[in-house]
Amino acid sequence: MHYPLIIIGAGLSGLAAGIRFARFGQKSLILEKHSVAGGLNSYYYRRGILLETGLHAMTNYAEPGNRHAPLNLLFRQLQLKRRSFRTHPQFSSEILFCDQASLRFSNDFGLLSAEIAASFPQAVDRFQTLVRLIDGYDPFALRPWLSTRRILNDLLAEPLLSDMLLCPLMFYGNSTEHDMDFSQFVIMFRSIFQEGFFRPAGTIKDFLDLLLAHYQEFGGDIRLRSGVDRLIIDDGRVRGVCLASGETITCDYLVSTIGYPGTLRLLGTADPETIKEAAGRLSFMEFLYLPTKEEAERIVDRRTIIFYNQGAKFEYCRPAEAVDTRSGVICFPHNFEGLPLEFPCQVRVTHMANYDLWKQASTSAYQEMKVDWGRRSRRVVGKIIGNSLESNLFEDSFTPLTIEKFSGKDQGAIYGSPMKIKDGRTTCPNLILAGTDQGYLGIVGAMLSGVSMVNQHILGKD
Numbered sequence: 001m002h003y004p005l006i007i008i009g010a011g012l013s014g015l016a017a018g019i020r021f022a023r024f025g026q027k028s029l030i031l032e033k034h035s036v037a038g039g040l041n042s043y044y045y046r047r048g049i050l051l052e053t054g055l056h057a058m059t060n061y062a063e064p065g066n067r068h069a070p071l072n073l074l075f076r077q078l079q080l081k082r083r084s085f086r087t088h089p090q091f092s093s094e095i096l097f098c099d100q101a102s103l104r105f106s107n108d109f110g111l112l113s114a115e116i117a118a119s120f121p122q123a124v125d126r127f128q129t130l131v132r133l134i135d136g137y138d139p140f141a142l143r144p145w146l147s148t149r150r151i152l153n154d155l156l157a158e159p160l161l162s163d164m165l166l167c168p169l170m171f172y173g174n175s176t177e178h179d180m181d182f183s184q185f186v187i188m189f190r191s192i193f194q195e196g197f198f199r200p201a202g203t204i205k206d207f208l209d210l211l212l213a214h215y216q217e218f219g220g221d222i223r224l225r226s227g228v229d230r231l232i233i234d235d236g237r238v239r240g241v242c243l244a245s246g247e248t249i250t251c252d253y254l255v256s257t258i259g260y261p262g263t264l265r266l267l268g269t270a271d272p273e274t275i276k277e278a279a280g281r282l283s284f285m286e287f288l289y290l291p292t293k294e295e296a297e298r299i300v301d302r303r304t305i306i307f308y309n310q311g312a313k314f315e316y317c318r319p320a321e322a323v324d325t326r327s328g329v330i331c332f333p334h335n336f337e338g339l340p341l342e343f344p345c346q347v348r349v350t351h352m353a354n355y356d357l358w359k360q361a362s363t364s365a366y367q368e369m370k371v372d373w374g375r376r377s378r379r380v381v382g383k384i385i386g387n388s389l390e391s392n393l394f395e396d397s398f399t400p401l402t403i404e405k406f407s408g409k410d411q412g413a414i415y416g417s418p419m420k421i422k423d424g425r426t427t428c429p430n431l432i433l434a435g436t437d438q439g440y441l442g443i444v445g446a447m448l449s450g451v452s453m454v455n456q457h458i459l460g461k462d
């Protein structure tokens with residue numbers, strides 16, 4: 001069997017890459033090792049209730065009429081109708097540095113500016129200088145890694161404000177410990193603070209079903225439960241893939257969305273040490289609560305997402321303990337405009353976690369750790385939201401091992417490798433990297449990556 005294009009991975013970047021290629025009438029095949037599409041952002045069922053594995057919110061909110069906004073550009077590239085895609089903007093979110101300061105923000109950038117003026121009046125002009133720098137910056141130009149912390153220290157000279165701005169942007173899209181590449185900071189600043197959060201109507205399943213149906217209408221093929229085991233290389237070019245079942249399929253182009261370390265492994269040319277070095281160290285633990293009806297009615301918090309930190313400084317790194325509850329993200333997926341508080345509703349809590357400590361645990365210790373860290377997390381979160389999240393119809397948690405298992409990302413590195421391959425090029429001219437390790441993060445970012453890599457390397461379009 002032969003295809004002009006094979007895509008490894010049916011996550012959001014793979015689906016977007018497939019749609020972009022297939023819409024020009026060319027045959028493509030998406031190979032996905034799992035039984036469900038979506039990758040990091042998928043879903044599963046418990047007690048007949050659909051639970052999402054990822055989605056807190058989508059970034060890059062834009063009204064349908066705004067032609068230049070990344071979200072609308074993405075929809076045009078995929079030939080999807082933006083006006084029939086219903087979106088629910090966030091109410092407002094908060095960066096809460098307990099006992100120090102708090103900044104609210106919404107999809108109106110004016111709110112964040114006003115909050116900074118109120119809490120950091122001495123830094124207002126310097127913050128505006130930072131915003132002007134961000135507005136004029138091209139984060140997609142190929143340039144060396146640039147320290148955001150250094151730029152913020154020089155420009156803002158306000159360590160607490162720097163930490164507070166970094167906290168949500170790091171939690172939602174930074175693969176490096178302690179610091180962040182300035183281009184990535186600019187992308188995340190625009191997509192979270194200047195554009196904002198929204199949820200699509202329905203669940204992630206509805207969104208994935210929409211993408212899958214659209215892809216198949218254009219004639220694209222997809223095979224689930226079809227993991228790629230290795231690549232067939234001849235004369236420096238990829239000729240095809242070999243599946244875990246032993247079947248081979250040939251292609252002219254191959255797009256890999258499984259990350260840089262995973263792609264190196266499939267190529268079979270890198271030693272295990274190099275692959276380990278390429279893997280990211282940042283992973284998360286996520287708790288998901290479905291409060292009972294009575295409990296849900298008691299949760300009166302109307303914030304959409306709370307990014308909190310309790311330490312003197314915000315530390316973004318692999319923690320020394322299995323989970324770092326000193327900081328985290330608390331998300332209320334029903335607190336978006338136009339969404340009714342329907343039962344059952346969810347509360348989601350995310351913390352940084354240590355992959356090695358979870359990996360080393362025996363099966364029984366692993367289960368005990370989940371229960372123990374759940375208790376510790378609830379104690380901290382309970383104080384912030386005024387509800388201890390004890391009375392639940394159902395609760396679940398994902399560790400770094402869950403993330404590794406369901407995404408194929410080495411060490412459960414949620415944002416992939418710190419080594420981003422921004423132009424998507426690999427050692428083979430017809431093997432292109434897309435998705436998280438090409439440098440765009442989050443749902444909208446991953447989709448834009450799939451589209452732009454197909455445009456640049458295969459279709460020859462800008």
Ligand SMILES: Cc1cc2nc3c(=O)[nH]c(=O)nc-3n(C[C@H](O)[C@H](O)[C@H](O)COP(=O)(O)OP(=O)(O)OC[C@H]3O[C@@H](n4cnc5c(N)ncnc54)[C@H](O)[C@@H]3O)c2cc1C
Pocket residue numbers: 008009010011012013014031032033034037038039040041053054055056057058059226227228229257258262286403406407408409414434435436437441442443444446
């Ligand atoms: C808990 C959690 C919460 C998140 N919350 C948000 C959020 O609220 N908003 C947001 O914008 N982003 C969020 N994200 C991030 C977002 O999900 C990702 O950035 C994005 O989905 C990445 O897409 P991707 O296509 O690049 O990679 P992936 O989703 O990792 O897709 C890669 C796919 O490749 C498949 N694969 C791997 N190896 C093979 C192989 N050998 N053969 C075949 N298939 C293979 C995997 O199974 C997977 O389906 C969250 C992620 C997690 C884990």
